[in-house]
Structures are given as C-alpha cells and as structure tokens.
Amino acid sequence: MPEVDGFWGVVPAGGAGTRLWPLSRAARPKFLLDLTGSGRTLLQGTVDRLTPLTGDRVVVVTGASHAEAVAEQLPQLGADRVLAEPAPRDSMAAIGLAAAVVERADPGAVIGSFAADHVIPDAETFRTAVREAVEVARDGHLVTLGVEPTHPATGFGYIRAGDALTGFPTARRAREFVEKPDVERATAYLASREYLWNAGMFVVRAGALLDLLAQWHPELAAGVRAIAADPERLDDIWPGLEKIAIDHAVAEPAAAAGRVVVVPAPFGWDDVGDFASLSTLLPAAEGPMTVVGDPADVTAVDAEGLVVAAGGRRVAVVGLDDVVVVDTPDAVLVTTRARAQDVKQVVDALKASGRSDLT
Amino acid sequence: MPEVDGFWGVVPAGGAGTRLWPLSRAARPKFLLDLTGSGRTLLQGTVDRLTPLTGDRVVVVTGASHAEAVAEQLPQLGADRVLAEPAPRDSMAAIGLAAAVVERADPGAVIGSFAADHVIPDAETFRTAVREAVEVARDGHLVTLGVEPTHPATGFGYIRAGDALTGFPTARRAREFVEKPDVERATAYLASREYLWNAGMFVVRAGALLDLLAQWHPELAAGVRAIAADPERLDDIWPGLEKIAIDHAVAEPAAAAGRVVVVPAPFGWDDVGDFASLSTLLPAAEGPMTVVGDPADVTAVDAEGLVVAAGGRRVAVVGLDDVVVVDTPDAVLVTTRARAQDVKQVVDALKASGRSDLT
Structure with a gap:
C-alpha cells in the first residue's frame, strides 16, 4: 500500500507511566521503554506503525528533558522533527504546536495524532482505519478513531457514535464525548453498541484543527502559530499558553457543534497502564x-x-x-x-x- | 559467673544452608552470615555464647575452603584453633579430630560441641544448662543437651529421657535416640513429656568420647588421635576416615549401653533451616x-x-x-x-x- 499524500504523523510523547515503576521513571518514561521485549520501544513502535502511511513526515512533541533520547531512538527523523516543550502544558498545546509546525511546512496537510505509549498489535487494521480517517478529514472534519470496546472499561472515556457518514465505509458522526463512566454505565454503553473508547487518536487537517481551536481558545491557537512562525519565540510564549487537554479544548465543543466524525477502530488497543x-x-x-x-x-x-x-x-x-x-x-x-x-x-x-x- | 575450668568449646562449622539461598551460597554458607542483622554472624554468635564458659578455649572445625573466613571472623582465636578438614567426613570425624586435639592440649578436658549455625536467643539459660552438663561429663558420661519441644516437630530427631541422675538438678538418663518421627508420633512424643529434641549438642570428656569411639569405630578413633599427635599426617589419614555422624557412631550405641545422660535445655533453639x-x-x-x-x-x-x-x-x-x-x-x-x-x-x-x- 502506498503512503498517504499530505498525511503527517504527530506523536505526543509524554506521561511517566507511574504504575509501571520501577521500569518507568521520570527520567525514563514508559514511551522510551521496550516493555514487551519486541526489540522496539513504545515510541519506536508508534512511529513504525505510522511510517507506511507517512514516510518521514512524523513530528514528535516531548518534554525538553526527553528530546535527546527521543531523537536517539528515531534517527530517521531530522532533529527539527522533535519538538521540545519547555514545560508540560497538556495535550492541546503539544498537539497544537505540532499542527502549527506542519501547517507551515505543508499547508493543507492532514495530521494524525497518536500517543507514543500505546500498543496496537494489528498495525494493518490500524492503518486501514487511519486511511479512511484521513480521507474524511480532508473535507475539514475533526476525525477521531474510536476503539471498539471489548469489556465495560471504567478507565477510558467514550465516544457516542451517530449516523453513518455518506460516502465512507465505516465513518459515523460523533454525537458526544463522555467522561470515564462508572461500571453500570460502562456496561450499558457496551450493550448499546453505540459507544466507542476514546483512545485520544485524532485525524484532522492541521489548519482545520487550529481554526477550531481559534474559535474557543484564540490565544492558544495564536500562540502555537506564532511559535511555528518563529521558533525562537518558544521560550517566551510557551509558559503563557493555556493548559488544557485537546478533548476539552476542541473535541467536545466540536462534537457539540456537529463537526466531529468517528471512524470505528476494530483493532486491539492498550495503553499499557500497569x-x-x-x-x-x-x-x-x-x-x-x-x-x-x-x-x-x-x-x-x-x-x-x-x-x-x-x-x-x-x-x-x-x-x-x-x-x-x-x-x-x-x-x-x-x-x-x-x-x-x-x-x-x-x-x-x-x-x-x-x-x-x-x- | 566464672569460666568453667578445663572446659573447651568445639564448634563444627559445616553445612551450606541451601534453603536460605540466595543469602547462603556454597562459598558463603549459613554460619558465616549475620542472618538476623544482629551485627554478629551465626558462627560468631555461637562462640560468643560459649566464651563466658570457655575463655579462649574454643576449637572450630570447618572445611578447608572456609578456614580463612572462619579465622577472619574469630580473630580472638589463634590460627591453630581453626581445624581445616581437607574434605567433608561427616560429624564424627570433625568432632573426633577436635576432641583429639583438645585431649593432647589438655588431658582430662571436657568438650562441648555446638553447631556453628544454630540460634539460641537466651544465652544465660544455655550456659546454665551447659554448666550442669560439664559437671555430669566429668564423671565420664556422654552428656547431650535435649531441647524441650514446643511443637510436634517432624524435622528433628528426639531423645527419650529416663530416670533422674542423682546429685544433679535436672540431668536424666537418656534411654534412646530416635529418628525424625512422622507427625502422629511427634504429637505423641510431645504429649508424653518424655522426649526432647536432639539438637546435636554433646558435652563429654575428650578422652571419654574417643574411648567410646574406640569401642565401636577403633580405626576412626586411632585416626583422629594420630592426626592430633602429628598434624602433618592430616592429608594422609583424613581421606581414609569413616564417614559417619556422631549420633550413629557413638551417641546411639552409648545410649543403648546406658552411658548417656541428657540435660533438658529449657531455652529457645532454632537451626534457622529456612x-x-x-x-x-x-x-x-x-x-x-x-x-x-x-x-x-x-x-x-x-x-x-x-x-x-x-x-x-x-x-x-x-x-x-x-x-x-x-x-x-x-x-x-x-x-x-x-x-x-x-x-x-x-x-x-x-x-x-x-x-x-x-x-
């Protein structure tokens, strides 16, 4: 299968993986580890999974203290593809900065954001879902991959799927994002077959994401675009950026506005939480x-x-x-x-x- | 309390303590370890327990490979007080050699043999029992300390006690040594109050022990006496010595012949088996x-x-x-x-x- 034109991978590499101590440490977080003994770290596995779709069009966003280790693990990426956050500002600032950098490098590009510390054993099925998500995203939608639940998990948020989207094999409107449920609610979600796990996987035109962000958090959108325009301003602007998760900043309000599409992801997925x-x-x-x-x-x-x-x-x-x-x-x-x-x-x-x- | 005139401690230091792996190793056996965190190793604790009775009259018998470590742990003993066995020949050869060495150094001496890897928290009560045992032994008896059982242990042999010995506070005739029992038998032993644990603690005149040995194993008695007379013959004689435990070689036949006395030992005792x-x-x-x-x-x-x-x-x-x-x-x-x-x-x-x- 060929690469997907104008598609960029964005990999936020954060989180310590506290429950995987003593393997994971603050200085050696989960994503830098080869937890499964596969020979590749979770970060490398995430990039490996994307590369058939993106080629070398991958941007990793990570804490400044991990940037060197990330670059060492991904020698195929240029140094400018590893964006170092001076301090953690939550996922919206991280993904927003990557989107702004991609938007400048490749206007019209679609980005797909996938956490560096998740495991998806069936990479082919993953890529089939991403290909569909990219095509949907080209129309300006914010697309999320919703993992088909296998049990009434209470540790994940859910996405409620609505009507099918005409012209695509599996995509459906996303009606809403819902918080982690209690076990009764999770059981009802599973039985309804209407709900999918929110695995934090977003596919969207870089410009469309920033335009959505500009509607609800204009200073944050302007901030990351300003950094992308002049990387030397990073240390000045970054500390003032709003600290907010992408779900709250964009995904939830966009879903409420009917702007989100979910592509059901029929693959095994695990965030290797413990x-x-x-x-x-x-x-x-x-x-x-x-x-x-x-x-x-x-x-x-x-x-x-x-x-x-x-x-x-x-x-x-x-x-x-x-x-x-x-x-x-x-x-x-x-x-x-x-x-x-x-x-x-x-x-x-x-x-x-x-x-x-x-x- | 004063030392006991003419009383020598004999400490056989052998056994690996396999069930205490990975603390104990072949090269670092149990008796060389400070298992309880007391600051003293089991060997040092054994000698410390004896010293108020013996002063520096202590002989340790150990494998050649541990002799240096034993001497380092017991700097108060002269180098000639650590007897190195060229190869393991079981407890009779080890204790017999020590007895022969003491017999030459101090004819008429009483020895008390106590394994290097046992724990006896109440050293005062231990010494009170040993003092009585030494006085009994001066009359030529083979005296053993029998630990008062606290539960129906199946991991120890037992000593069946008989009539009280006239003239001593607690000593009794020993009727027989019995092998490790099954749990029913151990329960019956405990209920009868006639049986004591055989902790392998013997107190006897060095010469009396060797004379008893000479009755049943004359070559073994002659062999250890010959080594004591000329230590240079150790490597020649040692490999030909009979490999037998002191219980089988002397204690059991002597008990059958009415020559053994048991002093009940009302102290906690543990062989730190696991x-x-x-x-x-x-x-x-x-x-x-x-x-x-x-x-x-x-x-x-x-x-x-x-x-x-x-x-x-x-x-x-x-x-x-x-x-x-x-x-x-x-x-x-x-x-x-x-x-x-x-x-x-x-x-x-x-x-x-x-x-x-x-x-």
Missing part, C-alpha cells in the same frame, strides 16, 4: 510464568505470573500464583496483577520519603 | 513487614511478611500477605513462608541448568 495490562500484551509463555527479558535468568518453581528480568540478575520465584516481579538494577517490585494499579502508591511513598531519585 | 524459621527469630517489626537490613530500603504497601534487603537496592512490595523477598546483589528470591522449604528446589534447578556459580 503490569496487569502489560501481561496481556505479551506472547503466550511456554510455562505458567511469563517472562520479559531472558527466560534463562528466571527460575520459577510452582509459580505463575509475570517476571520482568531487567536487572541482569537471577530471579527465583517459589510457590506463588498471580505474582508480578519486576527486577531492575536499582529497585525490585513484587506485587500481583490484581494489585497492579496500586504500584502508583510506591512512587508516591518514595516521593514522600525524599527518594525522588528512585522515581 | 526463611520461615528465620522470620520467627527476628525482633518484632514496627509494621506488618519484617525487614532484615535497612528498613529505609523497603517500601511495603498493604503487604505482610519478610524482606531481606541485602542487595543495596530498593525493595517494594504491594498487596501480598505472607511474602518473603530476599534481595542480594546477583539474585532475588520471591516466595512465601509456607513454601520456604522449597527454596532448595531453586538451588537444585540452578545446578541442573549449569548455574552452580549462583549456588
């Missing part, structure tokens, strides 16, 4: 113990679960079910998949005890 | 997690059990009860107290996979 999530993404293990790293480093006796052997040491587990052991050079975590969400509390405790050097 | 055993010996923790090492290295969230922080790294445990985590520089073990005995299987698996360097 070790329980990670363990579902790994290839089936030969024995009851799933291993990330060299299985020869792990001795499991009557034990079942996940071992991440990233410390260069022997890891031995005896007589535990559903155990998670994550070994790194300076810290080892022992928990269960059932308690994987609570790993965040370790990071909080370390910060509280003055050991931010470990977080 | 991490479950170790955890009972540690001071009560402030929280639900018992820590050996620096508690500041451990972050426990809703977790209970034992952490040995000996790796110089952060150990974090989230949401597990009865967990045992042992962190060392080159290996980490995760198990439960309930499965602590099965740690031996890790060592077996490592040997089978050619990783004896880790055992």
Whole structure:
C-alpha cells in the first residue's frame, strides 16, 4: 500500500507511566521503554506503525528533558522533527504546536495524532482505519478513531457514535464525548453498541484543527502559530499558553457543534497502564510464568505470573500464583496483577520519603 | 559467673544452608552470615555464647575452603584453633579430630560441641544448662543437651529421657535416640513429656568420647588421635576416615549401653533451616513487614511478611500477605513462608541448568 499524500504523523510523547515503576521513571518514561521485549520501544513502535502511511513526515512533541533520547531512538527523523516543550502544558498545546509546525511546512496537510505509549498489535487494521480517517478529514472534519470496546472499561472515556457518514465505509458522526463512566454505565454503553473508547487518536487537517481551536481558545491557537512562525519565540510564549487537554479544548465543543466524525477502530488497543495490562500484551509463555527479558535468568518453581528480568540478575520465584516481579538494577517490585494499579502508591511513598531519585 | 575450668568449646562449622539461598551460597554458607542483622554472624554468635564458659578455649572445625573466613571472623582465636578438614567426613570425624586435639592440649578436658549455625536467643539459660552438663561429663558420661519441644516437630530427631541422675538438678538418663518421627508420633512424643529434641549438642570428656569411639569405630578413633599427635599426617589419614555422624557412631550405641545422660535445655533453639524459621527469630517489626537490613530500603504497601534487603537496592512490595523477598546483589528470591522449604528446589534447578556459580 502506498503512503498517504499530505498525511503527517504527530506523536505526543509524554506521561511517566507511574504504575509501571520501577521500569518507568521520570527520567525514563514508559514511551522510551521496550516493555514487551519486541526489540522496539513504545515510541519506536508508534512511529513504525505510522511510517507506511507517512514516510518521514512524523513530528514528535516531548518534554525538553526527553528530546535527546527521543531523537536517539528515531534517527530517521531530522532533529527539527522533535519538538521540545519547555514545560508540560497538556495535550492541546503539544498537539497544537505540532499542527502549527506542519501547517507551515505543508499547508493543507492532514495530521494524525497518536500517543507514543500505546500498543496496537494489528498495525494493518490500524492503518486501514487511519486511511479512511484521513480521507474524511480532508473535507475539514475533526476525525477521531474510536476503539471498539471489548469489556465495560471504567478507565477510558467514550465516544457516542451517530449516523453513518455518506460516502465512507465505516465513518459515523460523533454525537458526544463522555467522561470515564462508572461500571453500570460502562456496561450499558457496551450493550448499546453505540459507544466507542476514546483512545485520544485524532485525524484532522492541521489548519482545520487550529481554526477550531481559534474559535474557543484564540490565544492558544495564536500562540502555537506564532511559535511555528518563529521558533525562537518558544521560550517566551510557551509558559503563557493555556493548559488544557485537546478533548476539552476542541473535541467536545466540536462534537457539540456537529463537526466531529468517528471512524470505528476494530483493532486491539492498550495503553499499557500497569503490569496487569502489560501481561496481556505479551506472547503466550511456554510455562505458567511469563517472562520479559531472558527466560534463562528466571527460575520459577510452582509459580505463575509475570517476571520482568531487567536487572541482569537471577530471579527465583517459589510457590506463588498471580505474582508480578519486576527486577531492575536499582529497585525490585513484587506485587500481583490484581494489585497492579496500586504500584502508583510506591512512587508516591518514595516521593514522600525524599527518594525522588528512585522515581 | 566464672569460666568453667578445663572446659573447651568445639564448634563444627559445616553445612551450606541451601534453603536460605540466595543469602547462603556454597562459598558463603549459613554460619558465616549475620542472618538476623544482629551485627554478629551465626558462627560468631555461637562462640560468643560459649566464651563466658570457655575463655579462649574454643576449637572450630570447618572445611578447608572456609578456614580463612572462619579465622577472619574469630580473630580472638589463634590460627591453630581453626581445624581445616581437607574434605567433608561427616560429624564424627570433625568432632573426633577436635576432641583429639583438645585431649593432647589438655588431658582430662571436657568438650562441648555446638553447631556453628544454630540460634539460641537466651544465652544465660544455655550456659546454665551447659554448666550442669560439664559437671555430669566429668564423671565420664556422654552428656547431650535435649531441647524441650514446643511443637510436634517432624524435622528433628528426639531423645527419650529416663530416670533422674542423682546429685544433679535436672540431668536424666537418656534411654534412646530416635529418628525424625512422622507427625502422629511427634504429637505423641510431645504429649508424653518424655522426649526432647536432639539438637546435636554433646558435652563429654575428650578422652571419654574417643574411648567410646574406640569401642565401636577403633580405626576412626586411632585416626583422629594420630592426626592430633602429628598434624602433618592430616592429608594422609583424613581421606581414609569413616564417614559417619556422631549420633550413629557413638551417641546411639552409648545410649543403648546406658552411658548417656541428657540435660533438658529449657531455652529457645532454632537451626534457622529456612526463611520461615528465620522470620520467627527476628525482633518484632514496627509494621506488618519484617525487614532484615535497612528498613529505609523497603517500601511495603498493604503487604505482610519478610524482606531481606541485602542487595543495596530498593525493595517494594504491594498487596501480598505472607511474602518473603530476599534481595542480594546477583539474585532475588520471591516466595512465601509456607513454601520456604522449597527454596532448595531453586538451588537444585540452578545446578541442573549449569548455574552452580549462583549456588
């Protein structure tokens, strides 16, 4: 399949992945890690997934402290394709800046924004959905990919789909974005077949996105366009930009105005939020113990679960079910998949005890 | 309390402590370790316990590969007080050699033999029992200290006590030594109040022990006496010595012949066989997690059990009860107290996979 003319990938690379400690750290966030042992980091996997559509037309937006690591992981991108945020200003400023940079480089371009730390095993199906989204976006729509839910998740927001869009195979009007539901509501959403997971994947003409932004947050739109016009103004303008998520800034009001289209995304998707999530993404293990790293480093006796052997040491587990052991050079975590969400509390405790050097 | 005239301590320092892996290794066996974080190793603790009775009259028998480490840990002993076995020949040869060396240095001396890797928290009560045992032994008896059982243990042999010995506060005739019982038998032993645990603690005149040995194993008795007379013959004689435990070689036949006395030992005693055993010996923790090492290295969230922080790294445990985590520089073990005995299987698996360097 050929590349898609005038289509640019935008990859916001942020977020620490606190619940994946001690693998992820402030200085070595989730997107820089090869969590699944695939040989590619989540960031590299995200760009790899886009490259057949975009060629080298990919822009990564990341914190200034990670820009060098991002550039090292993506040597195929020029240095000007890695945009460094002086400080976090939430997703609208990040994606808006990328949109403004692309708008100047390639007026009329369509951008697709995909977080650097998500996993989509079926890249072909992903790209088929993106191709349709790009064609819809060329008409000026704000298009989002809505992941078809597989269970009543309470950890994601949802998109309520409406009528089919004439002339496209699967695209539908998006009626509204809804916040993370409680479990009853999530169950009703799943049963209705009307709701899709909001995975934060947006496809839109760069100029159209900024024009929408200009309607509701004119100073933010003007700010990112000014930086794109004169990158030397970044440090001046950036701190004054409004801190707001793209969903609130543009997607929700645009949906209310009938300007959003959703393309159902019939592919597996995971935001690798914790070790329980990670363990579902790994290839089936030969024995009851799933291993990330060299299985020869792990001795499991009557034990079942996940071992991440990233410390260069022997890891031995005896007589535990559903155990998670994550070994790194300076810290080892022992928990269960059932308690994987609570790993965040370790990071909080370390910060509280003055050991931010470990977080 | 004064020292006991003519009383010598004999400390056989052998055994790897396989079920305490990865703390204990072939090259760093249990007795060389400070398992409880007391600041003293088990070997040092054993000698410390004896010194008020013996002064510097202590002989340690250990494998040649550990002799240097033993001497380093016990600088108060002269180099000639550490006897190095060229190869393991079981406990009779080890204790017999020590007895022969003491017999030459101090004819008429009484020796007390106490394994280097046991823990006895109440040293005063221990010494009171030993003082009585020494007085009994001066009459030529083979005296053993029998630990008063606290539960129907199946992991120890037992001593069946008989009539009280006239003239001593607690000593009784020993009727027989019995092997490790099954649980029904152990329960009956406990209920009968006739049986004591055989902790392998013997007190006897050095010459009397060797004379008893000469009755049943004359070549072994002659061999160790010949080495004591001319230490240069050690390497010649040692490999030909019979490999037999002191219980089988002397204690059991002497009991059958009515020559053994048992002094009940009303003190806590533990052979620190595994991490479950170790955890009972540690001071009560402030929280639900018992820590050996620096508690500041451990972050426990809703977790209970034992952490040995000996790796110089952060150990974090989230949401597990009865967990045992042992962190060392080159290996980490995760198990439960309930499965602590099965740690031996890790060592077996490592040997089978050619990783004896880790055992």
